[in-house]
Amino acid sequence: MRYGVIVCPRCGMAKGVETRKKTTMCQCGREIKLRRMKLRFQTDSPKELAESVGRANAAIRGGEQLPPEKRPRKKEPYSAIAERSQHAKDPVDRMQLIAQALTDLKGEFTEEDLGKVLQSLGKSSPKDMVAKLQQLNLIYETAEGKFRSV
Numbered sequence: 040m041r042y043g044v045i046v047c048p049r050c051g052m053a054k055g056v057e058t059r060k061k062t063t064m065c066q067c068g069r070e071i072k073l074r075r076m077k078l079r080f081q082t083d084s085p086k087e088l089a090e091s092v093g094r095a096n097a098a099i100r101g102g103e104q105l106p107p108e109k110r111p112r113k114k115e116p117y118s119a120i121a122e123r124s125q126h127a128k129d130p131v132d133r134m135q136l137i138a139q140a141l142t143d144l145k146g147e148f149t150e151e152d153l154g155k156v157l158q159s160l161g162k163s164s165p166k167d168m169v170a171k172l173q174q175l176n177l178i179y180e181t182a183e184g185k186f187r188s189v
C-alpha cells in the first residue's frame with residue numbers, strides 16, 4: 040500500500056503519509072519516524088487517504104472539546120447587578136441590594152457606577168438614588184463622591 044494514516048504523538052491529529060518515506064513532518068512541527076508508527080489505515084488511493092484522514096480527525100476532535108471560537112463574553116457586572124436587583128420587590132431592598140453589590144464589586148462606588156446599573160434598568164437618576172440611600176442610612180460617603188454600603 041502506498042499510503043497510510045498515522046496519529047501524531049505530539050498533537051494527536053491524524054495525518055496521511057506515504058508509506059515508503061522514513062519520516063514525515065506533522066503540521067504541529069513534530070518530525071515523526073514512520074517506522075515506529077502504527078498505520079491506522081492503508082490504501083493506494085490518495086482520495087481514500089484524504090477521506091480517512093478527515094474521518095480520523097473528525098473522530099479525534101469529536102472526542103475532545105473544540106477550542107471555543109471566542110470566549111463567551113462574561114456578563115458585564117453592572118447589568119448583572121441590575122438583573123439581580125430586579126428580584127427584590129421592595130424598592131428600598133432593591134436600592135440596598137444594588138449598593139451592596141456595587142460595594143462588593145468596587146470596594147466603594149460612585150454615582151457613575153450607580154448610573155451604569157440604573158441604565159441597565161432603564162432608569163437614570165443616580166443622584167436621586169444616592170440621596171435616598173444616604174437618607175435611609177444605607178450608604179455612607181467615604182470620600183467626595185464615593186460611597187459604601189453600610
Ligand SMILES: [Zn+2]
Pocket residue numbers: 047048049050051052065066067068069
Ligand atoms: Zn503533530
